[in-house]
Amino acid sequence: MTKSFEITINKTAHSRQKEAFSKELVFGRVFSDHMFIADFIDGEWTNISVEPYAKISLDPSCLVFHYGQAIFEGMKAYKGPNQEPLLFRPADNIKRFNKSAERMCMPRVPEELFMDGLKALIELDQDWIPSAEGHSLYIRPFMIATDEYLGVKASDKYRFIIITSPVAAYYKDPVKVKVETYYTRAAEGGTGFAKSAGNYAQSLQPAKEAYKQGYDQLLWTDAKEHKFIEESGTMNVMFVLKNKKIVTPKLSTTILNGVTRNSVIQLAEKMDYEVDQKKLAVSEIIDHIKNDNLLEAFGTGTAATIAPISLIAHDGIDYELPNTDKESFSVKCLSLLDQIRRGQTLDEFNWVVKI
Numbered sequence: 001m002t003k004s005f006e007i008t009i010n011k012t013a014h015s016r017q018k019e020a021f022s023k024e025l026v027f028g029r030v031f032s033d034h035m036f037i038a039d040f041i042d043g044e045w046t047n048i049s050v051e052p053y054a055k056i057s058l059d060p061s062c063l064v065f066h067y068g069q070a071i072f073e074g075m076k077a078y079k080g081p082n083q084e085p086l087l088f089r090p091a092d093n094i095k096r097f098n099k100s101a102e103r104m105c106m107p108r109v110p111e112e113l114f115m116d117g118l119k120a121l122i123e124l125d126q127d128w129i130p131s132a133e134g135h136s137l138y139i140r141p142f143m144i145a146t147d148e149y150l151g152v153k154a155s156d157k158y159r160f161i162i163i164t165s166p167v168a169a170y171y172k173d174p175v176k177v178k179v180e181t182y183y184t185r186a187a188e189g190g191t192g193f194a195k196s197a198g199n200y201a202q203s204l205q206p207a208k209e210a211y212k213q214g215y216d217q218l219l220w221t222d223a224k225e226h227k228f229i230e231e232s233g234t235m236n237v238m239f240v241l242k243n244k245k246i247v248t249p250k251l252s253t254t255i256l257n258g259v260t261r262n263s264v265i266q267l268a269e270k271m272d273y274e275v276d277q278k279k280l281a282v283s284e285i286i287d288h289i290k291n292d293n294l295l296e297a298f299g300t301g302t303a304a305t306i307a308p309i310s311l312i313a314h315d316g317i318d319y320e321l322p323n324t325d326k327e328s329f330s331v332k333c334l335s336l337l338d339q340i341r342r343g344q345t346l347d348e349f350n351w352v353v354k355i
């Protein structure tokens, strides 16, 4: 049974859009005019509204500040050929959000509430979707525990919010990654597959240490033996080999099920690549590098889409990877994915949702 939800819409009297677009857009610093809010109280979703973007007021005792019951999502909206707002695979983000919610002992956000809120917000703020090449509107849904209580327990009250931020093209130099063999991002039975705030908090110090050593990011390995590759920073990771082969760690409870990862795998198969999702040993990748069999390595995620890796450090040795060019898989795949998301080519997987 699907329930329909009433959304109250309170528009801002003063749009900040023109002023914001007159300056250079920096990732995650500028927010559009409105936000979507819903509260979960006494087992029901209530106070459902689109409001002018503003500070929120919370009691200092709210559970989220102390025990970290907080989850989020990241997705993007684009302008189509007729300036219509397009969302990329939103249903996948909603499903993943609810998996994260379950793991963190939080209520699910009903899919229709999530989708209706998202559509109402994006429709109202559609002028905030930049149409320049590579630009998009980053969408950040999140949920926090709002019980005013210091005991350790799952909260009874929650707030679900969606904010959006216009972003410019994400041009970045290829990254140098260090295979991390001491710290861990996620252990079996833990929360690695969930997009929970705490996963990020605990990854900051290891990343900072790698940065001090001259690397941009970590290549996380399994918590038990540090022998198997898991993710790169906050992205999934893929390796392109000779003879149209791609290897990537297979999903597990310690790996985030990326929407970009899944999209790249489907496009790769369409482009006649054989994609092997496996428990991927670090030694296997090092052997491929030594045998000149590794052509490309890259991270996948919504923010950067595809982030090329230029160097992998393991056991004190820096291994340089070959340069990519316009014939490289990652370059071609990125361009195809971008065209699909902007409605510029056939969307044969039905990934794009028009608003």
Ligand SMILES: *Cc1c(COP(=O)(O)O)cnc(C)c1O
Residues within 6 Å of the ligand: 074, 195, 231, 233, 234, 235, 236, 256, 257, 258, 259, 260, 261, 300, 301, 302, 303
């Ligand atoms: C969000 C995230 C990703 C990428 O997921 P996308 O759906 O592709 O954006 C990968 N790894 C981690 C740890 C993440 O949090």
